[in-house]
Each structure stands twice: as C-alpha cells, then as structure tokens.
Amino acid sequence: xxxxxxKTARTICYHVAFWTALCAAGALGxxxxxxxxxxxxxxxxxxxxxxxxxxxxxALSSALSLVLARRPALFLERRTTxxxxxxxxxxxxxxxxxxxxxxxxxxxxxxxxxxxxWNELTKMGKMTFFSETSWMTGTFVAMVAIGNHRExxxxxxxFAKAQAENLNLYLALEQQRMLALRAQLEPHFIFNALNxxxxxxxxxxxxxxxxxxxxxxxxxxxxxxxxxxxxATIEEELGFVRDYLxxxxxxxxxxxxxxxxxxxxxxxxxECPPLLLQPLIENALRxxxxxxxxxxxxxxxxxxxxxxxxxxxxxxxSDYSSPNPGTGLGLANTRARLALLDARASLRTEQQGRRFxxxxxxxxxxxx
Numbered sequence: 001x002x003x004x005x006x007k008t009a010r011t012i013c014y015h016v017a018f019w020t021a022l023c024a025a026g027a028l029g030x031x032x033x034x035x036x037x038x039x040x041x042x043x044x045x046x047x048x049x050x051x052x053x054x055x056x057x058x059a060l061s062s063a064l065s066l067v068l069a070r071r072p073a074l075f076l077e078r079r080t081t082x083x084x085x086x087x088x089x090x091x092x093x094x095x096x097x098x099x100x101x102x103x104x105x106x107x108x109x110x111x112x113x114x115x116x117x118w119n120e121l122t123k124m125g126k127m128t129f130f131s132e133t134s135w136m137t138g139t140f141v142a143m144v145a146i147g148n149h150r151e152x153x154x155x156x157x158x159f160a161k162a163q164a165e166n167l168n169l170y171l172a173l174e175q176q177r178m179l180a181l182r183a184q185l186e187p188h189f190i191f192n193a194l195n196x197x198x199x200x201x202x203x204x205x206x207x208x209x210x211x212x213x214x215x216x217x218x219x220x221x222x223x224x225x226x227x228x229x230x231x232a233t234i235e236e237e238l239g240f241v242r243d244y245l246x247x248x249x250x251x252x253x254x255x256x257x258x259x260x261x262x263x264x265x266x267x268x269x270x271e272c273p274p275l276l277l278q279p280l281i282e283n284a285l286r287x288x289x290x291x292x293x294x295x296x297x298x299x300x301x302x303x304x305x306x307x308x309x310x311x312x313x314x315x316x317x318s319d320y321s322s323p324n325p326g327t328g329l330g331l332a333n334t335r336a337r338l339a340l341l342d343a344r345a346s347l348r349t350e351q352q353g354r355r356f357x358x359x360x361x362x363x364x365x366x367x368x
Contacts, residue, residue: 008066015062023050052103054135056096060088061139068147075144076151085140089133096132097124173340190216196250212250215243226274230341234302234309235268237277241300244278248285255295256285262302270309271365273337277311280358283331284315287356291318304364308344311360317351331358338362 027047034041068074075081101120105112193216200209222240226232238260249256258281277300284298296315303310331349338345338360348359 007069011065011069012062015065016058019054019058019061020051023047023054026050049107052107053100055103056092056099057135057139060092060136061143064140064143064147068143068150072147072151072154075147081144085137088136088140093133093136096136100124100132169340193247193250196247200250208250212247215247218243219247223275229274231271232274232276233268234263234270234272237272237274238263238268240275241277241281244281252285252289252296255289255293257296258298258300260300262304264302264304267302267304267309270304270362272309272311272360272362273341276334276337276360277313279331279334280311280313280360283358284313284356287318288315307364309362309364311362313358314352314355317354317356334360 024047027043027050030050031041031043031046034046075084098117101124102112102117104120105116110116193212197209197212197216200206200212219240222236222243245256245258281298281300285296288298289296299312299314301312301314303312331347335347338347342363344361344363346361348357348361350357
C-alpha cells in the first residue's frame with residue numbers, strides 16, 4: 001500500500017472508531033432508559049440501529065478530513081465555507097434522509113424497493129429531519145474548526161521556522177563579519193606597520209611617521225565601522241585599499257607596484273560588502289613581493305556589464321613559497337561573505353599560466 005492510500009485508510013479508520021464509540025455511548029443510554037421503563041431491549045440491536053444511522057456522518061467527517069488534508073486553507077474564507085455548507089444542505093441532507101429511510105426498512109427485515117423507501121421517508125417526523133440536520137451542521141463546524149486550527153498551527157510553525165532560520169543567518173553573518181575583520185587586518189600587518197613607523201621616528205623622519213600613524217588610524221577606524229554596515233561603495237573600498245598600500249610602502253618601498261584599471265565613476269558608485277578588496281590585495285602581496293626581492297606586478301581591474309560588476313586581482317606566481325603564508329582565512333571568508341550577501345555573488349580563483357587570478361562577481365547595484 002502506498003503512503004497516500006495508507007494515510008487515507010488510517011483517517012477513515014479514526015473517524016469510524018470515533019463515531020462507533022459515540023454510537024456505543026448513545027445506544028447504552030437508550031438501552032438503560034428502556035430497561036428503566038421495563039421495556040424489552042437488546043443492546044446489540046440498539047447499537048446496530050445507531051451505527052447504521054450514523055454511517056452518513058462517518059462518510060461526511062472522513063471526506064471533510066481528507067479534503068482538508070489536501071487543501072488545508074479551503075475554509076479560511078467565509079464565502080467558501082458558506083458555499084460548501086449550502087451544498088451539503090441541498091445535496092447531502094436529502095441523500096442522508098433517504099438513506100435512513102431505506103435503512104429503517106432493511107432493519108425491520110422488509111423488502112427494500114424505491115416505493116418502500118419513499119414511503120418510509122414520508123413517515124419520518126420533523127424531529128428526525130431537525131436532528132439529522134443538526135448532526136450534519138455540528139460535524140461540518142467541527143471539521144472546519146479542526147482544519148482551521150491545523151492551518152493556523154502550520155502557519156505558526158512555518159513562521160517560527162523562518163524566524164529561526166533568519167536568526168541563524170544573522171548569527172552566521174555576524175560571525176563572518178568578525179572573522180572578516182580578523183582576516184583583513186592580521187596582527188603581522190599591524191606589527192609591520194608599527195615597526196616601519198618606529199623606524200621612521202628613529203631616523204628622524206617625523207612627517208612620514210606622523211602620516212603613517214594617521215593612515216593606520218584611518219584604517220582601523222574604517223575597519224571597525226565597516227563591521228556595523230552591510231554595504232560600502234567601491235570608492236570607499238578603494239580609499240581603504242590606497243591607505244593600506246600607503247602603509248605597506250613603508251615596508252616594501254618602491255618595490256610595491258600595483259596597477260588599477262576600470263575604476264570609472266559608475267564603478268566607484270557600485271556597492272559591495274565592506275572590507276572586500278583588501279584581503280585580495282593582501283593575498284597578492286603575500287604571494288608576490290614576499291617571495292622575491294624584485295618589484296611587484298599586481299593588477300586590480302574592474303569591468304562593468306549590464307547586470308554585474310567583475311573585480312579581478314592578478315599577481316605573479318613565484319617558484320618560492322611565501323615566508324608569511326598567513327592564516328588562509330582571507331579568501332575563504334570573502335567567499336562565505338559573498339554567499340551570505342547574494343546567491344548570485346561569487347569568488348573564483350584560478351592559476352592562468354604564471355599568474356594567479358581572483359575574480360569577484362557582484363550583481364550590479366549603484367548608490368545614488
């Protein structure tokens with residue numbers, strides 16, 4: 001048996017069991033009442049009459065339950081609810097009355113014909129019609145209430161799940177922000193910058209030393225404020241990178257050479273996550289200038305298309321490994337932050353001959 005058929009059969013069994021228990025209680029009450037009035041009574045026969053008489057209710061409650069299982073939001077609108085109820089009154093109730101009339105004929109052991117069924121129907125009292133209509137109405141109201149309760153609970157569970165997912169996403173984003181900050185300004189860079197500034201002070205080059213301190217202060221201030229924002233402009237990021245490179249020149253001197261292309265006005269207005277460019281430049285410096293004594297050859301380029309902004313950082317691949325390999329978090333954190341920002345954003349890395357390429361693809365968004 002497939003899962004759908006098994007679930008259908010289980011639902012029907014539940015409803016039959018419920019109505020059977022209700023019939024058993026009602027038959028017991030009628031049996032006790034007849035015994036109290038010293039009338040002849042057989043409980044099994046009374047229970048049979050009750051059970052057969054409630055077969056339409058078993059069918060109705062089972063059908064409504066199965067319909068609500070497939071379309072739980074069916075009765076959320078009042079107009080739809082009233083339409084279904086009117087349909088039951090006009091179609092289901094006449095069929096139920098005729099069924100009860102036919103059942104009475106059969107329970108008496110008589111031959112059932114269309115005429116005998118109709119005659120029995122005409123003999124039914126007003127209380128019987130009212131009672132069966134009340135049973136139908138009560139069953140309908142109960143099933144609608146149960147269905148609406150299930151739908152409300154499902155929506156509540158879905159809302160709670162969405163809130164939990166949003167909270168987890170927010171926590172993950174905050175964690176990535178902190179990891180990104182730690183990866184951007186690693187201690188070795190700050191120590192190298194302070195050592196270079198100290199050397200300038202000892203050499204008596206106070207103007208450059210003060211300028212270095214100012215740039216380092218600007219870097220730290222921007223990095224700390226960036227963790228509180230979700231977006232920055234390319235122009236702000238380029239300013240941060242230029243301050244960063246100015247401090248690195250205290251260490252590398254004229255060897256530090258970097259070409260920046262494609263940063264036109266519209267590109268500079270583009271938005272991106274804060275602290276996006278610096279880890280790419282840091283990675284390029286580590287695997288270029290740290291691996292040899294000659295001049296560097298790092299290229300930072302921007303390319304704007306109709307839908308995306310491409311940011312590329314390229315550096316030579318040296319035969320020697322960097323004496324300062326770093327923590328390895330920079331590119332990994334950048335990739336994770338892009339995934340949290342937008343499913344369309346990505347970071348691609350590959351080696352092209354003797355050069356290493358890191359390419360970021362961002363959906364094009366311009367700040368006014």
